[in-house]
Amino acid sequence: MPEAPLPRFAAPPPARFALSEAAAAWLLSAPAMLSLFLLLLGPSLALIALSFTDWELGAGGLTWIGLGNYAELLEDRTFLAALRNTLLYVALVMPSSIGLGLLIALLVEGGKRLRATFRAIYFLPVVSLLVAMATAWQYLLHPTIGPVNRLLALFGVAPINWLGSSDWVLLSLCAIGLWENLGYVVVLFMAGLTAIPSELYAAAEMDGARSPWARFRLVTWPLLGPTTLFVVTITAIRCLRVFDTVAALTDGGPNNASEVLLHVMYKEGFTYFRIGYSAAITAVFLAVVLALMLIQTRILDRRIHYA
Amino acid sequence: MAGIAIEGIRKSFGATQVLKAVSLQLRQGEFLSLVGPSGCGKTTLLRIIAGLKTADSGAIHIAGREVTRLRAADRDIAMVFQNYALYPHLTVAENLAVPLVMRALTPWQRLPLLGRLAPGTAARRREIAARVQAAAEMLRIGHLLDRRPVQLSGGQRQRVALGRALVRQPSAFLMDEPLSNLDAELRASTRREIVELHRAAGVTTVYVTHDQVEAMTMSDRVAVMMGGEVLQLGTPREVYEEPAELRVAAFLGSPRINTLKVAAAPDGLRLGPVTLPLQAAAAPGTRLTLGLRPEAFALAGEGLAARVEHLEFLGAELLLHGRLAADESPIIARLPQAETAGLAIGAQVALAVEWRAALLFDAEGKRLRLAPQREAAHA
Structure with a gap:
């Protein structure tokens, strides 16, 4: 029987078709790329451009002053205090809320009852309005009528002006920051803990991991790696963005002792209308955030994703 | 008597009686299968032998030692889990070393960097490495020692899990459906391999399976379990040819x-x-x-x-x-x-x-x- 020639499926598609395919690809991804640029990249680039100008809101024109704003920042005592305070705030609040949050998550997950209740309680600060809760803190920390000082008085401690003394104000804000972030960290860690297969704990027990610490080192901590990276990232950003409590409770005072980056940026931009200068502060803020992210992904990411 | 003695083990979850006074005696070096349909209590019994669950009443002796009140880590047994339960962040070599490291090194010596400074650590580490190597050679996974579990096939993971049990010479092996995640062909060859490993090591083994072919082909004796009871205990030939009950006769044979x-x-x-x-x-x-x-x-x-x-x-x-x-x-x-x-x-x-x-x-x-x-x- 004579064989009919087979259709040539393997033949390359005609060039016209290939071209139209590429065009279609560009066309289809255009809306996403456009909105990505317009909504995310564009504003950031505009902000960086503005930071090289002396534009003030309401002023007629603007002048390109190059690195002038940044040079001024280096001399600005308020800004330098804010930068130092913000980094200190991150350095204190981030590790303490992560450490304490992990401990609480372990305790809650370790117990059998009331897990959902604890989760809800710890998450309360996250869903409550921080400015409103700040007034509660103001009362708690009030130098004369505040319960904190009254409690300390029982132990013979002299009253402390928590929010009014430059020695204590940043620590007080850190304590509020810990309270604010703890619930978030606890809930994230609890979610991470439930994802660890219980078989691994059984295997660890069979393998001779007797102490809770040994099981934590062998199973919990390594398997929480991805969760921890996420928690560190999120908490670092949340800490860097500290603003509400400062604006509501201290206004950066006394004597810049509680000044933080976003609050300075806000005052320069929306109180003094120095948009160019404010943009420079924001650029510094973004640089700090980006640097943190880079460190995290470079150092940690490689070591914690196993699957 | 060496081996394993299980006496009158009872266990209930709420109102459900999962084990109704189960008693079994294993001779030293015996390979015994617990076989039965799912929900018959065989895995619960295995976990009670392991010490991962506590019985409501009854006693367990392993190698002549009463272990009923001992925790799993102190019972000197090794277990192969159904899903292998390998540590995903550790390499194959590190996975194999865990049972040795946990027992041979003090918590101080186990510390990542400081531990190296503690006296005697280096010598112990060398010995552990040698034993890991030997176990890996025996299971033909020597070339995989640097890989992570995620980079292994199902059969290779299964071997690592076996290796982790073998690397320490425990007084008993417990296996919880170790072949159920393998494809049919691999299951048949691994069946034989486990039997050969058992013969070479001579360690008392309790093997849980719902697969009657595994139970019949691998075991010295088979315990057929249903509804929380051992219906019959005997050699594969005995339980097949002389079943004590209709339920046993109906469960075995295809x-x-x-x-x-x-x-x-x-x-x-x-x-x-x-x-x-x-x-x-x-x-x-x-x-x-x-x-x-x-x-x-x-x-x-x-x-x-x-x-x-x-x-x-x-x-x-x-x-x-x-x-x-x-x-x-x-x-x-x-x-x-x-x-x-x-x-x-x-x-x-x-x-x-x-x-x-x-x-x-x-x-x-x-x-x-x-x-x-x-x-x-x-x-």
């Missing part, structure tokens, strides 16, 4: 044993209008169940009349699904391929029965003795 409703009569057993040449020690009229394995039938000139309903070709053998003329009950016969030429669906056949292999059970399913009487069935 295809399933044929069960026929019969009644005791003075001159034999009645199957519908047919009198079978079997004598039971039961009062006439007693309702009984007769069990006939598929291989107890043969095509013959005379025997039980049956109609062919379906034929399954298996290569060397053929499964005949039919219906008995006597009482319309369905039967399956396993016949040698060579004798079945010309069989067709709808055909009438006569099935000769190997009456010596017949099993008789009372109304509660307990086994009854019987004696063959005559050679042929009469209408």
Whole structure:
């Protein structure tokens, strides 16, 4: 029987078709790329451009002053205090809320009852309005009528002006920051803990991991790696963005002792209308955030994703 | 007695009794399978032996030592888990080393960097590395030592899990359905390998499976469990040929044993209008169940009349699904391929029965003795 020639499926598609395919690809991804640029990249680039100008809101024109704003920042005592305070705030609040949050998550997950209740309680600060809760803190920390000082008085401690003394104000804000972030960290860690297969704990027990610490080192901590990276990232950003409590409770005072980056940026931009200068502060803020992210992904990411 | 002794283990979850006073004795070096359908309590029993669950009452001795109150880490046993339970962040070598590191090094010596400074750590680490290497060679995973579990195939992971159990010489192995996640071909070869490893190591082993083929092919003895009880304990041949209960007979063997409703009569057993040449020690009229394995039938000139309903070709053998003329009950016969030429669906056949292999059970399913009487069935 004579064989009919087979259709040539393997033949390359005609060039016209290939071209139209590429065009279609560009066309289809255009809306996403456009909105990505317009909504995310564009504003950031505009902000960086503005930071090289002396534009003030309401002023007629603007002048390109190059690195002038940044040079001024280096001399600005308020800004330098804010930068130092913000980094200190991150350095204190981030590790303490992560450490304490992990401990609480372990305790809650370790117990059998009331897990959902604890989760809800710890998450309360996250869903409550921080400015409103700040007034509660103001009362708690009030130098004369505040319960904190009254409690300390029982132990013979002299009253402390928590929010009014430059020695204590940043620590007080850190304590509020810990309270604010703890619930978030606890809930994230609890979610991470439930994802660890219980078989691994059984295997660890069979393998001779007797102490809770040994099981934590062998199973919990390594398997929480991805969760921890996420928690560190999120908490670092949340800490860097500290603003509400400062604006509501201290206004950066006394004597810049509680000044933080976003609050300075806000005052320069929306109180003094120095948009160019404010943009420079924001650029510094973004640089700090980006640097943190880079460190995290470079150092940690490689070591914690196993699957 | 060395080995493992399990005495009167009871366990309930809420109102559900999962284990009802289970007792088992394993000889030193014995390979015993706990086999039964899912939910029969076999895994719970294994976990109680391991120390991962506590029994409500009863005692467990391993290698002559009472371990009932000891925690799992102190029982000197190793376990292979169904999902292998490998540590995903550790390499194969590190996974294999965990049981040794946890036991041979102090918490100080285990510290990542400082531990190296502690006296004696280096020597212990070298010894551990040598034993890991030896275990890996034995399981032919020496070339995988630097990989992470995620980079391994299912069969390779299974070997690592076995290796982690073998690397330390424990006084007992516990295996929880270790082959259930492997494909059929790999399962068959690994079955044999586990048996050979067991023979070489000579360690008492409890093997949990729902797969009767695994239980029958691998074990020295099989414990058939159902509803929280051990129904029968014996060699694979004993539990297959001499099941103590109908439930055991029905669970073991594939295809399933044929069960026929019969009644005791003075001159034999009645199957519908047919009198079978079997004598039971039961009062006439007693309702009984007769069990006939598929291989107890043969095509013959005379025997039980049956109609062919379906034929399954298996290569060397053929499964005949039919219906008995006597009482319309369905039967399956396993016949040698060579004798079945010309069989067709709808055909009438006569099935000769190997009456010596017949099993008789009372109304509660307990086994009854019987004696063959005559050679042929009469209408």
